Amino acid sequence: MKTPYTTIIVDDEAPARLGLENLLKAFPETFQVIDTAENVTTAKEKIEHLKPDIIFLDIEMPGQTGFDLLAQLQIIPMVVFCTAYDEYALKAFETNSVDYLVKPVKESRLKKTVEKLKTFNEPVYSQDILSVLREISALKQDKKMTSITVKKNNKLIFVKLDEVAYFEASDNYTTIHCGTQKHLSSETISALEQKLPDNFLRIHRGIIINKDFVKDIQKYFNSRYTITLNNSKQSSVTSGRSYNAVIKDWIDA
Known part of the structure; x- marks a missing residue:
């Protein structure tokens, strides 16, 4: 009998990690979750140390993406991507070496991953994964967003991004x-993060700042930062602990 694939889950959101881990428990003969990681740095260390057979990999994470992680690995395990890409882009994942799951992950779709793994005689590693990454890179569009559209009193308002100090999550x-002024967008903060240009930085699960508005940064307790913005209200926002490395990279850049 074939032993289960040792598995590591990489996702910056704790509920997503826990949810996927619980789903994988429904397939004990296929997956053995040996660890999880919340960012690229931690994931790289754990993958190199534990050498898993498979990683379930979130693509969009704060600071460094799942693609960045794979580019840093000497040996790349089999990868099941967890993505928010549309069907056109997902075609690039259709290889014998990788699979993809669209969030939120459903057990019925995970069953297809299990069936696909049964067709493998031997795991396929680095070269096939890297060829997929090149294909994905070609499909990704440059972030050229300059404004965001919001609906207000039956009107569409175009808000210029260079006038936005920060975005703040409000439920969905x-x-x-x-x-x-404040405007309400129907898009989630995670969806916006994928579209925004590079001068925007997610510093908290519920906050994305415009780096051009930053007035000063001060260390806060528990490995966090307080950031004052140079807007009309001199707004002060506090970072989340899991975004500490992202902010340090930005400060040191």
């Missing part, structure tokens, strides 16, 4: 802090 919506 996002509050846009712009000058003395």
Whole structure:
């Protein structure tokens, strides 16, 4: 009898890690979860030390993406991507060496991954994965977003991004802090993060700042930072602990 594939889950969101781990428990003959990781740095260390057969990999993570992680590995395990890409982009994942799951992951879709793994005689590693990454890179569009559209009183308003100090999650919506005004976007903060240009940085699960508005940064307790923004309200926002490495990289850049 074939032993289960040793597995590591890499995702910056704890509920997503726990949810996927619980799903994988339904397939004990296929997967043995040996660890999880919340960012690229931790994932790299654990993958190199534990040498898993498979990693379930989130693509969009704060600071460094899942693609960045794979580019840093000497030996790449089999990868099941967890993605938010549309069907067109997902075609690039259709190889014998990788699979993809669209969030939120469903058990019925995971069963297809299990069936696909049964067709493998031997794991396929680095070269096939890297060829997929090149294909994905070619499909990714440059972030050229310059404004965001919001609906207000039956009107569409175009808010210029260079006037936005920060975005703040509000349940399944996002509050846009712009000058003395606030606007409400129907998009989640995670969806916006994937579209925003590089001068925006997610510093908390519920906050994305415009780096051009940063006035000063001060260390806060528990490995966090307090960031003051140079907007009309001199807003002060506090980072989340899991975003500590992202902010340090930005400060040191």
